[in-house]
Amino acid sequence: MDPARLxxxxxxxxxxxxxxxxxDKSAARLTxxxxxxxxxxAQDLGEALLRLRREVLLCEQCFNLTQKxxxxxxxxxxxxETELCVVEEPADVAAIESAGAFHGRYHVLGGTLxxxxxxxxxxxxxxxxxERIAAGNVQEVILxxxxxxxxxxxALYLARxxxxxxxxxxxxxxxxxxxxxxxxxxxxxVRKSLEARRQFGx
Amino acid sequence: MDPARLxxxxxxxxxxxxxxxxxDKSAARLTxxxxxxxxxxAQDLGEALLRLRREVLLCEQCFNLTQKxxxxxxxxxxxxETELCVVEEPADVAAIESAGAFHGRYHVLGGTLxxxxxxxxxxxxxxxxxERIAAGNVQEVILxxxxxxxxxxxALYLARxxxxxxxxxxxxxxxxxxxxxxxxxxxxxVRKSLEARRQFGx
Numbered sequence: 001m002d003p004a005r006l007x008x009x010x011x012x013x014x015x016x017x018x019x020x021x022x023x024d025k026s027a028a029r030l031t032x033x034x035x036x037x038x039x040x041x042a043q044d045l046g047e048a049l050l051r052l053r054r055e056v057l058l059c060e061q062c063f064n065l066t067q068k069x070x071x072x073x074x075x076x077x078x079x080x081e082t083e084l085c086v087v088e089e090p091a092d093v094a095a096i097e098s099a100g101a102f103h104g105r106y107h108v109l110g111g112t113l114x115x116x117x118x119x120x121x122x123x124x125x126x127x128x129x130x131e132r133i134a135a136g137n138v139q140e141v142i143l144x145x146x147x148x149x150x151x152x153x154x155a156l157y158l159a160r161x162x163x164x165x166x167x168x169x170x171x172x173x174x175x176x177x178x179x180x181x182x183x184x185x186x187x188x189x190v191r192k193s194l195e196a197r198r199q200f201g202x
Numbered sequence: 203m204d205p206a207r208l209x210x211x212x213x214x215x216x217x218x219x220x221x222x223x224x225x226d227k228s229a230a231r232l233t234x235x236x237x238x239x240x241x242x243x244a245q246d247l248g249e250a251l252l253r254l255r256r257e258v259l260l261c262e263q264c265f266n267l268t269q270k271x272x273x274x275x276x277x278x279x280x281x282x283e284t285e286l287c288v289v290e291e292p293a294d295v296a297a298i299e300s301a302g303a304f305h306g307r308y309h310v311l312g313g314t315l316x317x318x319x320x321x322x323x324x325x326x327x328x329x330x331x332x333e334r335i336a337a338g339n340v341q342e343v344i345l346x347x348x349x350x351x352x353x354x355x356x357a358l359y360l361a362r363x364x365x366x367x368x369x370x371x372x373x374x375x376x377x378x379x380x381x382x383x384x385x386x387x388x389x390x391x392v393r394k395s396l397e398a399r400r401q402f403g404x
Binding site: 012030 | 205206211213214216217218222228231234236239241243245248249250252253254256257267269291293
C-alpha cells in the first residue's frame with residue numbers, strides 16, 4: 001500500500017518503525033508524544049528530515065558528509081596535511097572531532113572489509129586513499145577503524161597496502177575505556193590494557 | 203538560533219533530541235542511519251510528520267484522535283451505546299481496541315487529576331462526559347484510567363461524580379500481567395492478584 005494513502009497516525013508509526021531500535025510500542029509512543037507536543041515539534045523534525053538528503057553530500061577529498069565539497073576540514077589551511085586519520089564512517093569523524101585531540105585530515109572508508117558479506121576492498125574508498133597518499137604530503141596514516149574483527153582486518157589490509165609507501169602507519173591505542181570498571185570489562189580488553197601499560201608518571 | 207539556519211545534520215540531531223528517550227548518541231545514530239538509508243526513508247518520515255498535525259483532529263464526541271469528527275468508533279452503529287469506557291489518553295483507546303475485547307464507545311479524558319501539578323477536574327473532559335451520560339443510553343461506565351496513583355484518584359473522583367447518575371460504574375481488573383513472573387512482580391500487584399483470585403475453572 002502506498003504510504004501516502006495510510007491514515008496519518010498509522011503512516012507515521014510505520015515510518016518510525018523503519019528506524020533502528022524503534023519497534024511498535026516506541027513508534028506509537030513517539031507518535032502520541034508528537035500529537036500532544038506543540039505543533040512545531042513535528043513540523044521542525046519533518047522539515048529537518050526533508051532537508052537532510054537534499055542538502056548533505058560527500059566531500060570529494062575525504063568522503064565525509066558535508067554541505068559543500070571540499071568540506072570545512074579539507075579546506076581548512078590550519079589542519080595538518082601531514083597526518084591522515086582513516087575511519088570507517090562519517091560518525092567516526094564526528095566522534096574524533098568532538099574529542100578535539102586530532103588536528104590533521106580524515107579519510108572515510110565507507111565501511112569495513114567483510115568477506116562473509118561480500119564486501120571486498122573494491123567496496124571501500126581505498127583507491128582514492130592510496131592516491132591521496134601518493135600525491136600528497138602525508139607523513140603519518142593513523143588507522144582508526146573500530147577494534148572489531150572487521151575493523152581489525154581492514155586496518156591490517158591497509159597497513160599491508162601502505163608498506164610500499166613511505167609513510168608511517170599507526171593504529172589507535174587499545175585499553176580500558178575511561179570510567180570503565182575492570183570487573184565488567186571483557187577479558188580481551190583487560191589483556192590489551194595490560195599489554196599497553198606505561199610507566200607511572202611517563 | 204533559528205533551527206532553519208543550522209546545518210542539516212545538526213538540525214536533525216537537535217530536532218530528534220526533543221523526542222522522549224532520545225539523547226545525543228541516539229539522535230546522532232538515527233541521523234547517520236538516515237543518511238546511509240535509501241533517500242525515501244527520511245522523505246517518508248518527514249512527510250508523515252508534516253501531515254500528522256495538519257490532518258489529525260479530536261472527535262467532538264469522545265475526544266479521541268481522528269481524521270474526521272465524529273470518529274469511526276462514535277459513528278459506527280455496530281458499537282454499543284450502552285457501554286462507555288473512560289480512558290486517560292488516545293493511546294489507551296488504541297491499546298484497548300487492539301485487544302479486541304470491548305465493543306462499546308470511549309471517552310478520552312485528556313489526562314488525570316494531579317493536584318500537585320495543578321491539574322484539577324476542570325482540566326479534564328469531565329463535563330462533556332457527564333453530559334454524554336445524562337443525555338444518552340449509557341448503562342455501564344468502565345473506568346479504565348491507569349492503575350497509577352493519579353489514575354486511581356481520577357477513577358475515584360469520577361465514581362463519586364457518577365453516584366447521582368443511574369449508571370453502573372466499574373473499574374478495570376487488577377492482577378498479574380499475562381507472561382509475567384511472580385518473582386519479578388511488585389508486591390502490590392501480587393497482593394491485588396491474590397485478592398482478585400477466582401475459583402479454578404470458573
